[in-house]
Amino acid sequence: MSTLSYAAAAVPVRPDLAAAHARAWDALGRPGSWWTAAERIAIAAATRAAATCALCRDRKAALSPYTIDGSHDGPGGLPAPAVDAVHRITTDPGRLQRAWLEALRADGLDDGAYVELIGIVTTVIGTDSFCRAIGVPPHALPAPEPGAPSRRRPAAARDEGAWVPTIPSGAATGAEADLYADIPGRVPNVIRALSLVPDALRGLKDLGAAHYMATADMTDLTRGRSIDRAQMELIAARISALRECFY
Amino acid sequence: MLLRASGAVAGREVDVHAVTDDAAAAASGVRHAETLLAFADAVAGTDDAALDHARAAVVRELGRAELVDAAAVASNFERMVRVADATGTPLDPPIVMLTVSLRADLELDRFGAAANTPPPSLVWRALGPLVRPLVFPMLRVIAGWRGR
Numbered sequence: 001m002s003t004l005s006y007a008a009a010a011v012p013v014r015p016d017l018a019a020a021h022a023r024a025w026d027a028l029g030r031p032g033s034w035w036t037a038a039e040r041i042a043i044a045a046a047t048r049a050a051a052t053c054a055l056c057r058d059r060k061a062a063l064s065p066y067t068i069d070g071s072h073d074g075p076g077g078l079p080a081p082a083v084d085a086v087h088r089i090t091t092d093p094g095r096l097q098r099a100w101l102e103a104l105r106a107d108g109l110d111d112g113a114y115v116e117l118i119g120i121v122t123t124v125i126g127t128d129s130f131c132r133a134i135g136v137p138p139h140a141l142p143a144p145e146p147g148a149p150s151r152r153r154p155a156a157a158r159d160e161g162a163w164v165p166t167i168p169s170g171a172a173t174g175a176e177a178d179l180y181a182d183i184p185g186r187v188p189n190v191i192r193a194l195s196l197v198p199d200a201l202r203g204l205k206d207l208g209a210a211h212y213m214a215t216a217d218m219t220d221l222t223r224g225r226s227i228d229r230a231q232m233e234l235i236a237a238r239i240s241a242l243r244e245c246f247y
Numbered sequence: 248m249l250l251r252a253s254g255a256v257a258g259r260e261v262d263v264h265a266v267t268d269d270a271a272a273a274a275s276g277v278r279h280a281e282t283l284l285a286f287a288d289a290v291a292g293t294d295d296a297a298l299d300h301a302r303a304a305v306v307r308e309l310g311r312a313e314l315v316d317a318a319a320v321a322s323n324f325e326r327m328v329r330v331a332d333a334t335g336t337p338l339d340p341p342i343v344m345l346t347v348s349l350r351a352d353l354e355l356d357r358f359g360a361a362a363n364t365p366p367p368s369l370v371w372r373a374l375g376p377l378v379r380p381l382v383f384p385m386l387r388v389i390a391g392w393r394g395r
Contacts, residue, residue, distance in 0.1 A: 234280055238291075
């Protein structure tokens with residue numbers, strides 16, 4: 001179990017939030033569906049390195065990121081398409097294009113590996129961003145555990161219009177039956193987005209429930225925390241606008 | 248849309264222009280909007296001194312638990328925007344239909360990721376003008392029912 005702690009924070013971090021971060025960190029250090037634990041930690045380290053990558057800085061400043069070639073800064077241990085995916089998702093998510101992902105696929109990055117990578121990158125960004133926001137240093141990355149990836153791909157996943165296959169609303173059964181069980185009605189597209197790698201979706205929902213609210217509660221607009229729902233949505237909308245996120 | 252809807256459910260008009268226009272924040276209808284927007288900007292930015300200042304303002308004006316929850320929401324959406332954009336996730340058809348004017352007001356259709364969402368079908372386009380005026384009154388009724 002992770003030793004991740006907020007005991008040194010100057011503000012009281014909710015126990016459920018600290019526990020969710022500890023679960024996320026434990027999962028980070030275990031083998032995934034498509035990456036070994038060591039590769040998952042390498043993806044996490046690359047996510048952190050992207051913030052100071054000179055190529056990413058130049059691309060971010062360019063009218064189009066696709067006009068600037070070069071090599072990313074940071075630790076090794078990952079295939080080049082995975083490194084580019086980590087850096088682009090971290091530093092310039094609003095200008096990603098389907099053609100860019102298709103080029104990564106052509107260079108050997110499998111859909112499942114890409115979706116799991118998104119889950120790792122966003123776990124690290126969410127947790128590190130929270131630490132910085134409350135004024136504590138980022139947590140040390142966990143030590144990788146031994147073991148092989150499961151390479152499990154849900155049979156129900158198919159093309160539903162996103163860039164990666166997803167499990168349709170109502171089609172999560174068997175080993176994936178839990179994925180949408182708590183969500184009444186049609187499952188929102190962004191929740192289904194990581195369903196090709198069920199553990200990535202489970203991690204997304206677990207962190208989301210602690211940071212924001214459980215998926216099933218999102219339509220209850222009376223629900224807030226110590227800040228009210230309108231204050232929560234104002235912050236959410238501002239971050240989305242700053243990142244030029246259309247969704 | 249959830250910003251405007253959450254205000255409607257609470258019985259107050261929220262000016263969503265505060266999301267993209269700082270001048271609209273003070274009169275947005277959201278309590279401490281300017282302080283929270285400055286904090287969100289600092290979380291998304293790279294200036295540590297600006298973040299220290301914004302963090303202190305949240306603690307001073309709202310409180311310590313409120314800082315934790317504001318930080319949790321901001322960092323959650325640092326995750327979610329990347330999930331949506333990296334997977335090319337299209338906006339859900341009912342949301343496309345309900346947010347036509349909102350997207351125009353805030354000029355959201357200029358974002359590159361807008362290309363991931365196909366135009367609404369004829370059925371959704373026909374439903375839009377009929378459904379949109381009913382949404383907020385219905386949400387208020389549902390919220391009242393839940394609050395009983």
